[in-house]
Amino acid sequence: MQLDFILSCSRCERETEPAGTPGVCEECGAPLLARYPLERIAKQFDPKDLEGRPWTMWRYREVMPLAAGEEPITLGEGGTPLLDVPKLAKLAGVGKLSVKDEGLNPTASFKARGMSAAVTRAVAGGASGFVAPSAGNAAGALSAYAARAGVPVRVYMPKDTPPAIVAECRALGAEVELLDGVITDCGAKAREFARQTGYFDVSTLREPYRVEGKKTMGYEICEQMGWSLPDAIIYPTGGGTGIIGMWKAFAELEALGWIEPGRRPRMYVVQSAGCAPIVRAWAAGADSAEPWAGPETVASGLRVPSALGDFLILRAVRESGGAAAAVSDAELLRAAREFLRHGIAACPEGGATLAGLYRLRAEGHIGPEDSVVCFNTGAWIKYLE
Numbered sequence: 001m002q003l004d005f006i007l008s009c010s011r012c013e014r015e016t017e018p019a020g021t022p023g024v025c026e027e028c029g030a031p032l033l034a035r036y037p038l039e040r041i042a043k044q045f046d047p048k049d050l051e052g053r054p055w056t057m058w059r060y061r062e063v064m065p066l067a068a069g070e071e072p073i074t075l076g077e078g079g080t081p082l083l084d085v086p087k088l089a090k091l092a093g094v095g096k097l098s099v100k101d102e103g104l105n106p107t108a109s110f111k112a113r114g115m116s117a118a119v120t121r122a123v124a125g126g127a128s129g130f131v132a133p134s135a136g137n138a139a140g141a142l143s144a145y146a147a148r149a150g151v152p153v154r155v156y157m158p159k160d161t162p163p164a165i166v167a168e169c170r171a172l173g174a175e176v177e178l179l180d181g182v183i184t185d186c187g188a189k190a191r192e193f194a195r196q197t198g199y200f201d202v203s204t205l206r207e208p209y210r211v212e213g214k215k216t217m218g219y220e221i222c223e224q225m226g227w228s229l230p231d232a233i234i235y236p237t238g239g240g241t242g243i244i245g246m247w248k249a250f251a252e253l254e255a256l257g258w259i260e261p262g263r264r265p266r267m268y269v270v271q272s273a274g275c276a277p278i279v280r281a282w283a284a285g286a287d288s289a290e291p292w293a294g295p296e297t298v299a300s301g302l303r304v305p306s307a308l309g310d311f312l313i314l315r316a317v318r319e320s321g322g323a324a325a326a327v328s329d330a331e332l333l334r335a336a337r338e339f340l341r342h343g344i345a346a347c348p349e350g351g352a353t354l355a356g357l358y359r360l361r362a363e364g365h366i367g368p369e370d371s372v373v374c375f376n377t378g379a380w381i382k383y384l385e
């Protein structure tokens with residue numbers, strides 16, 4: 001099966017072929033990213049080609065890690081609504097506010113996109129089992145796509161992961177290990193298990209394709225806005241796959257000639273004040289982030305004390321002219337309730353983006369005329385407690 005892209009190291013730029021089940025760069029250990037022959041693709045692929053295609057993330061298959069004629073392992077991920085919330089826009093003092101509601105994905109979070117792409121390529125590459133550490137939603141998504149592929153899966157999660165997510169993983173047939181620790185502890189266990197068993201490790205950015213799935217959020221926003229982009233995107237950042245993926249998508253869209261050069265949005269990171277390594281690094285002007293000691297937040301997806309792709313997140317924020325903000329748990333929960341009162345069933349991490357908008361607006365990073373997209377990354381229903 002011929003794949004029409006190469007993998008390039010995000011740090012040392014060493015190139016590798018996408019055969020088998022690639023992990024990180026063998027030279028320097030940094031994440032690998034897929035590079036497509038965009039100049040050639042631009043000659044054969046046009047927004048009009050999308051007309052009539054199903055509204056899933058695979059509608060962009062020419063710029064996805066798929067061989068010609070290959071079918072992905074899919075549950076219908078992507079195609080989530082971009083919802084205008086004019087009353088909240090007024091309250092926040094911005095020109096326009098939309099919410100990309102990722103809670104409507106299979107398994108009720110944006111993690112479905114990344115796992116669909118990662119499981120598709122890994123199964124094609126010969127993986128016979130999957131393992132991943134997770135704050136919850138990634139484990140739920142992986143469990144579903146592994147079940148869809150008929151491949152066994154083990155997931156490691158902190159023991160205080162929302163019970164609905166733990167139940168979901170078990171119901172989908174995953175072997176669940178709950179640990180007294182945070183996601184980085186779960187990651188160490190997952191790597192050890194992968195070494196012992198040969199299961200494929202689909203940890204954030206330790207394989208190149210979850211980013212490819214997540215980048216489709218950027219393509220979708222652009223298509224939903226009539227091939228234009230907002231001034232600002234606010235993203236609740238843990239491991240950062242989504243922000244890295246979207247920034248990659250906007251570069252690709254520019255290279256394809258589908259958006260005007262210089263029209264990419266400013267990218268804003270929001271984290272919880274109880275675990276804000278990227279915010280601290282951004283404020284210090286650093287290129288990478290020191291691990292956060294004693295991470296604590298109710299927003300479990302944001303409890304990521306150190307991210308393998310820290311330098312890529314910071315690069316996206318800087319290159320785009322964005323910023324990073326921390327909000328308290330009280331602020332993010334209050335904002336999630338505000339979203340709910342406008343009909344958007346936001347998870348705590350989604351609430352963080354609205355709380356972040358208030359803060360970024362007050363600090364002058366976001367202006368009164370700006371059009372803003374906030375990400376609700378998962379559905380409220382998983383967080384009943």
Ligand SMILES: Cc1ncc(COP(=O)(O)O)c(C=O)c1O
Binds near residue numbers: 137237301302
């Ligand atoms: C609901 C939710 N939002 C945001 C995040 C953080 O996402 P990322 O790792 O892409 O930064 C997670 C990760 O677990 C999550 O579950």
